[in-house]
Amino acid sequence: MIAGWRLMRCVGIAIAEKGLRELVELAPFGTYAVKIYEIGELAFHRYHEECQDENIARAIPKEMEQLAQAKSADVNRVAKQMAVQLLPNEKQEVQEALAGTLATLPTQVRKLFMRKDDRTGTTRPPAFFVSCPADLVSIIPPRPPRFKQGDLLPNDPKWTLVHKIDSGGFGEVWKVRHTTLKNRYGAVKFCLDATAQDRLLKHEARVIDQVMEFNNDHIVRLEDVDFVADPPWLRYEFINGGNLLSAADIPVDIAKRTEWATWTMLLPLARAVGACHLLKPAVVHRDLKPANILIDHVNGQNRLKITDFGISEIIAQHALDQARSFELNPSVATPTILRGSYCEMYASTQQKNGLPSSPTDDVHALGVLWFQMLMGDYFLPLGRDYRDELAGIGLAKDAIVILERCVADKADSRWPNAHVLAQQIEKLPNCLSSRPVGTNAENPTRVVLPTVNRSFHAPPKGPIGRITISEQSHRRTWDVEAVIGASVGLVMDASHAMKHLYGIGSGFGGRALPNQMKRIADRLMPFLSALSLQNGIHFLHSSTGPNGNETQTFGLVNLEQVRQMKLGRPQNGWGGHVRLTNAIRELTKAHFRGSPLAVGVLLTYGGISDVDSLATFSKELISEIELGQRPLIRLFLIDLKETSPRSGPLQPPEPLVGLGWRDATGVFGRLWECLPSSLLDEPNNGFQFRTLFPDFFSSGRVLDSGGNMVKEYPNGIPKVLRFELPVDSPSFTLQYSGRQVLQPLV
Known part of the structure; x- marks a missing residue:
């Protein structure tokens, strides 16, 4: 074929x-x-x-x-x-x-x-x-197309459909061309959903009239509508430059980026939205997000243009209803949500609660957009520590105060409309960052995970890649060629009343790890490595240090390596402590952008008491999933203490269960069934785990760190793999089909 x-x-x-x-x-x-x-x-x-x-x-x-x-x-x-x-x-x-x-x-x-x-x-x-x-x-259409290329626009045969631009739960968007004026194009949005059609027909005509009569260089012009056509449609001017997600260049230099985000991006947007807010009555967009901000190429210059004014509230409410109907469960969320038709990340509390629209809803969305542009990441959710992140890039205090009022939880605490917001921005000084021009975008006051080589290294044929250990500048790094996905394993230690993570925010501070915990972690590393390889997951390289020159792996590494990474702010102890949620967020920001898969493996010992933070962070992950840029993000919580046969497998904390993580049934399969069962049993040091795809491997064997045969499977890897290691063996090697996939951890 x-x-x-x-x-x-x-x-x-x-x-x-x-x-x-x-x-x-x-x-x-x-x-x-x-x-x-x-x-x-x-x-x-x-x-x-x-x-x-x-x-x-x-x-x-x-x-x-x-x-x-x-x-x-x-x-x-x-x-x-x-x-x-x-x-x-x-x-x-x-x-x-x-x-x-x-x-x-x-x-x-x-x-x-x-x-x-x-x-x-x-x-x-x-x-x-x-x-x-x-x-x-992401490539499977959410519905069969209602139209085909060459069809005439219903009730207006002067326009011919050229090709479909987009589709979603609301309907379809087509590029159209005038039948006689061949160089004249438009963009027609068809409303195909019955519920949305009903809302559209009941929508106040004055809103549409206001938008059609309103002329602003930064708003996509609504040229014609027909709500009695089958299906109803709206025709906009055609913008050929894509949107912020697909076509916007973000400066790397911090000082330049703060000026770009404020003067080039936010100010014209705030002025345009503010002009709509000053209309009598005010016209509210209520669905401001990067996908709705287009880039128009005019005389060699790029101009921002906001689309969907007049109907965005209907679209947003339609998608919000969709989200509620599926309870924001990522495993069953509709493609409309996944592809960003509605994004909770930009919605105000009032909008989420279904309250009537207000200009303060748009102010909130503009504040979130401004924060993302300042940080150089359109996929970054506004977390509780956003003020620290803004201070970390040296943003002027006056600018931080303005942004704080934009994203305030209470509507009365925000700027009353975008026009007032624009006036406040105009009062800011020209220099908005204390960071000198030329400063690298990575911020040493935050968890530093600078530029990653994202070039694709093809793995060898078959599902197995290989891992080797190489010496570079007296540091051990993983050279991973099985680059088929993206995975991060965070190795943690914790006390029986654990609240933070050792090495990334632990109550242990700088004290040494319990020897038993370190032995467990060292033994677990190759197990998880092999398990990941079977599923086509790879580990990502990251850099640490203000200059980004010191390379270290933040993947499945032992606890000592995690401790040596010195994450976080230098004033917090031996190298800084950050909370679990911040650590994962930084890893996600730095590495998973553009990757089709994001997986976090979190190892704890003695239970997780910081459940509220995990639940809060999981909601932020769901927001990113809704934005449509991360089709799957899975978070696996493994308590080493609860993996022994005496107590059985650990179940996810209840707050996470309610958010869709009912069990570990993602790309790792049922991870709870795959864990070593005897890690805490010092006498036999046994390993037992379930292999996920045994049919991939015709034969296999287990070697200890000295290369001695521990177990051989000439007729294929069994579904449940059991073997024991000598007490003094810190690691083991797995070989499948005669191909060595894992070097010993030493």
């Missing part, structure tokens, strides 16, 4: 098997949206079956790129052929629904690939890879 079409066929097979009925019926908030996750999983595994000899991490992105570059005529032809082949006994309308859905795959891929150095989205990003079924979810 021609490359590119194979992936389309696998998606078609998955839809036909898992979601065909839901696709055809397509009820509002129906089960097809939930079925998409099952469809992605089946498509991934079907693809794996069809290309056993190929590396999926390379093969799927390559085929996605070919789909993005395919001609629409070829795509439509092949999609129709596949639909007939896959559904030979179904009615024509069912075949057409599947064909139409498959034909939109290239559009979904281009949307995923679009970025500032490729505004067309026809080439895959350099570090893009596919490591798990969830990575395919």
Whole structure:
């Protein structure tokens, strides 16, 4: 089969098997949206079956790129052929629904690939890879297309549909061209959801009239509407430069970035939104976020333009209802939420509680946007420590005070509208940062995880990569070639009443670790390493130190290495202590941006009493998931004390259970069943764990650190692997199919 079409066929097979009925019926908030996750999983595994000899991490992105570059005529032809082949006994309308859905795959891929150095989205990003079924979810269309290329705009045949720009739970967005004025284009937003249609029809006409009559250089012009068409639509001017997420360049230099974020970005946005707030009555956007801020190229200059004024409140409420209907559970959240149609990260408390709209809602969103631009990360949630982060980049106190009022929890404590906010910004001094120009963007007063080499190193064929230990500047580092995902293991020690993490905020301070805990951690490292490799997870390299020159691995390392990393602020003890939530957040910010998978493995000893902090941080992770930039983030909590046979496996803390982490059933499988069962039993030092994918390996063996055979499995790795090590053996080596995948930890 021609490359590119194979992936389309696998998606078609998955839809036909898992979601065909839901696709055809397509009820509002129906089960097809939930079925998409099952469809992605089946498509991934079907693809794996069809290309056993190929590396999926390379093969799927390559085929996605070919789909993005395919001609629409070829795509439509092949999609129709596949639909007939896959559904030979179904009615024509069912075949057409599947064909139409498959034909939109290239559009979904281009949307995923679009970025500032490729505004067309026809080439895959350099570090893009596919490591798990969830990575395919983002390219599966949330609904079959209502229209096709060449259709005329309902009730207005002067406009022809050129190609679909986007789709979601609310509807579809199409680029249109005037039938006689060939160089005139527009963007039409169709409202396809029945509930949203009802809201749109009841929407006050004065709001639409105000927006259509209003003229501002920084607001996308609403040119025409037809609410009685089938379906209702709104036509906007066409903006060709993408949005902040895909096309905005963020300065690396801190001093330049603070000025850029304030004067170039926030001020014109605040002025434009403020002008709408001054209308009588005020027009509130209520869905301000990076995806709704477009970049228009005018006479060689870039101009910010806010889109969706007039209907954004309807769209936001529609997506908020969707989020509530699924209780913000990442495992069943709809693609609309995942792709950022509504983002809780920017919503005020009043908006989340369903209160009437107010200009202060937009002020809150602008404050969050300003914070993200100042920090250089559009995916960074506004945490409780945001003031410390702003102080860390040397932001002027007056600017911090303005931002504090923007994001205040109570509406009365915020600036009354964006016009007043713009006036306050205009009063700020020209120099907003105490950091000299040329200062590296990484802030040594925060957890320092500077630039990472994100180039993709292809693993060898098959599911197994290899890990070696090399000497560089008298430091041991991991050289990981199994780069198929992203994982961070945080090795912690804690007392029986643990509140913080050793090495990253522990009550132990600088005192030595208990010897037993250190032995346990050292023995657990290769186990988790091998477990990760089986699932195509890799460990990321990071740097520490103000100059970023000292390289150290913050992956699955032993506790002494964690302690030596000296994370956090220097005034806090031996090298600084930061809370668990801050540590994970920094790792996520530094490494997982753009990665399709984020996994945290948290090891504790004696229980987790800092549950509130974990629950708070988990909500922030969910916000990032909703933004659509991190399809899956999994947090595994493992208590070493509770893994012995005497007490059984640890269950996740109740607050996390309520947030969707019901058990460890993510990419690691049931991790609770895979833990060593005898880590605390000093006499036998036994290991027992369940291998997740035994069929991948035809043979295997276990070696101790001296290279001596501990156990051999010539006929294949069993599902439950048991072996014992000598008391003086600090580590072991696992070999699968004659290929050594793990060097001893020494």
